[in-house]
Amino acid sequence: MFENLKPQPADKILALMQMYRDDPRDQKVDLGVGVYKNAEGVTPVMRAVKAAEQRIIDEQATKAYTGLAGDPAYADAMIGLILDTAVERSKIAAVATPGGTGAVRQAFELIKMANPNARVFVSDPTWPNHVSILKYVGIETVVYRYFDAETRAVNFDGMIEDLKGAKEGDVVLLHGCCHNPTGANLNLTQWKAVVELLNERGLIPMIDIAYQGFGDGLEEDAAGVRLVASSVPECLIAASCSKNFGIYRERTGLLMAISQQGDAEGLNQKTLAYLNRQNYSFPPDHGARVVTTILNDPELRADWQKELEETRLGMLALRQQLADELQRLTGSDRFGFIAEHRGMFSLLGTTPELVEKMRVDAGIYMVGDSRLNIAGLNAQTVPILAKAIVDAGV
Numbered sequence: 001m002f003e004n005l006k007p008q009p010a011d012k013i014l015a016l017m018q019m020y021r022d023d024p025r026d027q028k029v030d031l032g033v034g035v036y037k038n039a040e041g042v043t044p045v046m047r048a049v050k051a052a053e054q055r056i057i058d059e060q061a062t063k064a065y066t067g068l069a070g071d072p073a074y075a076d077a078m079i080g081l082i083l084d085t086a087v088e089r090s091k092i093a094a095v096a097t098p099g100g101t102g103a104v105r106q107a108f109e110l111i112k113m114a115n116p117n118a119r120v121f122v123s124d125p126t127w128p129n130h131v132s133i134l135k136y137v138g139i140e141t142v143v144y145r146y147f148d149a150e151t152r153a154v155n156f157d158g159m160i161e162d163l164k165g166a167k168e169g170d171v172v173l174l175h176g177c178c179h180n181p182t183g184a185n186l187n188l189t190q191w192k193a194v195v196e197l198l199n200e201r202g203l204i205p206m207i208d209i210a211y212q213g214f215g216d217g218l219e220e221d222a223a224g225v226r227l228v229a230s231s232v233p234e235c236l237i238a239a240s241c242s243k244n245f246g247i248y249r250e251r252t253g254l255l256m257a258i259s260q261q262g263d264a265e266g267l268n269q270k271t272l273a274y275l276n277r278q279n280y281s282f283p284p285d286h287g288a289r290v291v292t293t294i295l296n297d298p299e300l301r302a303d304w305q306k307e308l309e310e311t312r313l314g315m316l317a318l319r320q321q322l323a324d325e326l327q328r329l330t331g332s333d334r335f336g337f338i339a340e341h342r343g344m345f346s347l348l349g350t351t352p353e354l355v356e357k358m359r360v361d362a363g364i365y366m367v368g369d370s371r372l373n374i375a376g377l378n379a380q381t382v383p384i385l386a387k388a389i390v391d392a393g394v
């Protein structure tokens with residue numbers, strides 16, 4: 001049997017992680033996988049997470065199964081964080097999933113189940129695993145223009161024009177904030193125009209929100225999601241706690257299916273639970289319990305928000321430092337977009353050849369599409385990167 005297996009395409013982000021590990025050079029800079037690192041290059045366990053874990057160890061009396069949807073308190077806490085009061089709880093079906101990727105996968109399966117003819121429109125570019133999972137699940141993917149190669153901002157006219165090619169029942173995958181990989185985001189006026197188009201054409205939004213709190217702030221980053229969720233008849237939201245709680249390996253995500261018809265306890269909820277049962281049965285609990293403990297305890301929540309805000313401001317400062325350094329070296333403002341982008345990533349918008357040159361010549365590891373992880377930098381490595389960018393002739 002196994003002789004029939006064929007090698008599958010390597011995930012370019014994970015392949016880069018391995019290349020970085022294998023590089024014997026002392027001076028190398030990892031700007032690849034989307035993991036936050038502090039100035040010392042460490043991905044810390046957040047203070048509130050440590051405290052919540054300690055509390056769980058002290059107080060947890062059983063590790064028996066939770067429900068198929070996970071602990072309902074987790075869903076409630078996460079819905080509050082993401083949607084606040086934008087949508088009535090009775091309209092939201094929700095299940096815990098193994099990470100944001102688990103939520104994305106379950107969402108695609110739900111789409112396939114509910115409408116086998118639906119196509120999913122994805123931004124060009126998007127997180128490569130979106131496209132890979134869609135292919136695996138067997139859903140037709142259509143790309144819409146998103147990134148303007150000249151301005152490195154959103155090509156909004158192109159996006160709208162391409163979305164007009166979608167037919168009723170098609171799904172539009174949107175990034176809630178901190179677009180991965182570009183760092184270029186919709187403003188609220190643009191979100192409103194997208195909502196109008198979705199409603200005009202009968203399109204179903206699916207929002208992937210994996211970086212809430214990394215862009216303009218926890219509330220600001222959720223504004224687009226809240227607007228969409230409260231303005232369309234149906235939508236899907238896949239959320240991740242990996243980044244904003246720093247609990248990557250705990251695999252903590254949430255999938256929501258929102259219907260203005262209500263039905264949180266009905267078919268939508270039962271279908272999400274069924275999908276969990278088919279794929280992995282009960283979702284992981286530890287990360288979800290940590291998140292619930294933090295969000296429901298005012299002191300822990302305040303401390304978590306403080307640390308998250310420090311993280312966000314640190315990334316913004318690095319963005320500004322990099323843009324300033326490039327301005328100094330080139331005498332031009334053409335890299336000013338780095339300070340405008342938000343979230344963990346920026347897409348430099350250069351060729352794979354120049355990305356490779358920076359890796360070979362200067363030990364700079366960024367994804368081949370020229371996505372760089374701002375959180376992989378510190379004040380000392382910013383000038384090294386800026387010089388490498390200029391030396392490579394980007």
Ligand code: LMR
Nearest residue numbers: 013032033034035127180
């Ligand atoms: C990334 O985009 O680097 C992260 O979302 C990690 C991953 O799983 O690809």
